[in-house]
Amino acid sequence: MEIGLINKEVEGEKAVLVGVISQDQTEQEANEYLDELEFLAETAGAVTHQKFLQKLTVPNPKTFLGSGKIEEVKEYVNAHDIDMVIFDDDLSPSQLRNVERILEVKILDRSNLILDIFASRARTSHAKTQVELAQYQYLLPRLTRMWTHLERQKGGIGMRGPGETQIETDRRIINTKIALLKKKLEAIDKQKAVQRGNRGQLVRAALVGYTNVGKSTIMNMLSKSEVFAENKLFATLDTTVRKVVIENLPFLLSDTVGFIRKLPHQLVESFKSTLDEVRESDVLIHVLDISHPNFEDHFNVVNETLAEIDKEDKPVILVFNKIDAYTYVPQDEDDLSEKKPENYSLEELKKQWMAKMNDTKCVFISAQDKENIEELKSVIYEEVKTIFEKRYPYHNFLY
Template sequence: MIDRLPIHESAILVGLINQDQDEKQAQEYLDELEFLADTAGAVVKKQFFQRLDVPNPATFVGSGKLEEIDNYIKVHDIDTVIFDDELTPTQLRNIERNLECKVLDRTNLILDIFAKRAQTAHAKTQVELAQYQYLLPRLTRMWTHLERQRGGIGMRGPGETQIETDRRIILDKIARLKLQLKKIDKQKATQRKNRGKLVRVALVGYTNVGKSTIMNLLSKSEVFAENKLFATLDTTVRKMVIGNLPFLLADTVGFIRKLPHGLVESFKSTLDEVREADVLLHVVDISHPGFEEQIDTVNETLAEIKVGEKPSIYIFNKIDAFQYVEKDDDDLSPKTRENYSLEELKNSWMGKKNTPSLFISAVEKDNINEFKQLLYEEVKKIHITRFPYNDFLYDSAWINPEE
């Protein structure tokens, strides 16, 4: 069970509109940042935007916008300001000096959520390494920051009980944590090796798309699932059987836009479950307005860890929450994402590309038997190559629909 903060911090969010992200995208990013802040225990009071071609190298936003933010903080007694992009040490230092309150960036916020969610020694070690790697270039700013002994969001983890003043000590800690993770990686590799030749299936996808709910549904296990970002940090592996075909199913940590590179590095052993999987179940929240960008984010991360070419099945989840706005007949403007019905989406690239795909609701259990059938067929293709003398397995029906 995740402990909730007894007192919620008040926060404001700051984002940019520029050539890389238009107003609509910037709004989506800040809405996601607000969800992250809520997951961490903050109450967001206001969102601030500024149009800038590039971030101000000294203060991220312009002096006028910074003054506007400062006035709002003083009037409404705001605890924390959260920026949607990673801030440089100089920007952090200057913004704190001007605003005189706690300043976090997206990376720091995600690290805080990971520190809060980490349950096992493995996850805690991975998060701690990522935290120290984040702190290292920010030593000067962070130590003076931590001397104030603030608590709350963004303040968990390294340096909270003892302020480190020596860069060498931090580097030594990073080195020790990397050694510790190497040992854990070897243990995890041994565990994977001991599982034998069973076909491995990994659930991948953006955070909060329903991977853990699907895991619970298929394996009848009790993996922690919640409508929060990064509810799952540790990879959970279950042996399951569809009909008479056994295989392994792994639930993995969710991806997110602007995922800190340090986290990708720290969670290498967790992502090894994805690397060694035979089939990927790419779960997508079809009800999310930016689901196509989320698909791209996941595919980019998969390419980064060199598993982009693995056999995949697209599982478009949450059809029960899908909504669209029907266009009037006299409206001649081009259709937008909101104007496509679920049937139209099914007949678009999602239903017609070479990658198998299916539209389901894990909560309402819509199309689950079809999902199991598709998964069975994909796993069987690989299973036959590994166990060619088990043809008798496939003579009977794949599953009892009443199960």
């Protein structure tokens, strides 16, 4: 059975998505997670044909899903000639092996899918090395899946050693490869650290945010450059740094990889060096897609991730992008239930967030339509100017 990867040569591989409703999750949240998984699958080149959800207190340790639900998935897979089944949560090596044996199609979990997308998006040597390292770290505990043909032998004299020997051989090869990739990354990181040091003492700003919120579009607009941007997840993997001048004030602006829920820990580890631009920045420009129904969740995910990689308290500019796509749905007067995010007008949301964020500056823009861009530039200018004046109190070229 083939190791779970999207086949780029097969146009629109047919996929089924599977998720669970856990104790700390509502059905609505579980469905939202599956919608995001569908977007991930689409980014990878797959076409989603069906979604399955099961309410479980604890996932089945053997097959993740209960026996009845796994049979339901199998019937659908067989009836509709499905190519792969993608799980929204990570599967253990034994679960992966058992599910693959039952369904007899390619099985991916969320981490595997994200790694596949990263592999297809990597362009530079740095990004390719980071992704390759993460892939090997993901593969290492799952090596037994490559030797499922030995299970047909049902053991017996002479059948125990060879499989184990081969697995151990592969494990040594992969461990050696991981060590070499880590050394290569260390060398690249040292080189990049020198490059960062050579930029002088210009103020540094970093664009951060959930994936696909429009960071690269804002980067292109402010720096008048052509950073790759499209409506797909993880369009940007490599950190791009550009010199930007607003009025007469120069500073450095970096565009970083987007964050996402349940980002594989292998990727977080291997991409930490890429996020050095975030750690070494003087101000963070946190971009949100206000048209997305879960933008508040995205806000929390990014803040949690930033807390892991950067403990320093830095000034933040909160940029609510895509106001052109925001949809306001007035709540029925007879509906006494709690308002949903879409039941607030744009003006109401503005007042709420400006009151909630206290000292944090909030700007509402449309990078696509270039709406309120001058306000954004003005806010960035004032923040960078304040930092510059603290760093160079006797420098007067601004005036």
